Amino acid sequence: MRKFVRFLGIAAVSLSVFASTSALAAGRTDFKVCWTIYAGWMPWGQAKTQGIVSKWAKKYGINVDVVQLNDYVESINQYTAGKFDGCAMTNMDALTIPASGGVDSTALIVSDYSNGNDGVLIKGKGKQVADLKGQQINLVQFSVSHYLLARALESAHMSERDLKVVNTSDADIAGAFATPAVHNAVTWNPMLADLKAQPNVSEVFDSSKIPGEIMDMMVVNTKTLHDNPALGKALTGAWFEMVALMHANNADSATALTAMAKASGTDLAGFKGQLSTTALFYTPKAALDFVTSPDMPKIMTRVAKFSFDHGLLGQDAKSADEVGMAFDKGVVIGNKSNVKLRFDPTYVEMAAAGKL
Missing domain, CATH: 3.40.190.10 (Periplasmic binding protein-like II)
Known part of the structure; x- marks a missing residue:
């Protein structure tokens, strides 16, 4: 039954995407991204609260609203339907929901991987x-x-x-x-x-x-990103400023961590415990090294196989190669004529080089 519901959802999302194409046009100044409660995504909420997101958005002449939703799968469905320009999700869910539903998506920031979470x-x-x-x-x-x-x-x-x-x-x-x-x-x-x-x-x-196999990412609509690079720059800059603050080991970082702990329903010790099993990339270079690793296509090949074996790539999928995925240095796995998930390091590379 779950599988049937998922397929119906993909069909409905496809119709919604066609209906909302005009909303993805270039030259926009207002954007929305969403996230849900999870240790690796709490920085998005705190970056909004502390004005870090608005600061970076203003730098590039845009407005970015970072919205917390209560249901994880629903957040991805809303992104896939075009109601949000970006959404925090795992690598597998990025493949099996928006990408498999026909929405060309880019992993703007691979922010961490589960290391015991x-x-x-x-x-x-x-x-x-x-x-x-x-x-x-x-x-x-x-x-x-x-x-x-x-x-x-x-x-x-x-x-x-x-x-x-x-x-x-x-x-x-x-x-x-x-x-x-x-x-x-x-x-x-x-x-x-x-x-x-x-x-x-x-x-x-x-x-x-299985280090590196369960990744947490900020995924954005590829066309929106292409037409509005300011969105990629603002989100990337805000993210790395926030995680640098978390890692600063000073009074400001303690205040931020305590706020995130409270927002996630635990205390500071509990939140630090969750972070200890989250391999969070605190610098752009660390994130860049991970996303450009030759292991990335291998990991996603394994994820695609699991997804196909469990019927998650769509009713018409003939193999685990149904959805194409693009990586650093032009590497593509799967269907090269149906690339719908892109691990594009462009903006993280800019952050690492101090060019944001």
């Missing part, structure tokens, strides 16, 4: 991935949690045929895990930290074992 939990006697055999496991189906489970099973020479996945929304994971009937779950922070701190719970696999 996502984990596989067993409640009770199980202490290793192999103990999941024959069990049920609760997770958000077709999300990065599902991808993490697949990689965990692969590490134990198992597959999804060895267990049963139970689709559970991120809002319901904690409640389900608290019931006697649920013994296994895959989730992300902050839920992960709360659940694995409970008695008799073991984390048997986490994203630190």
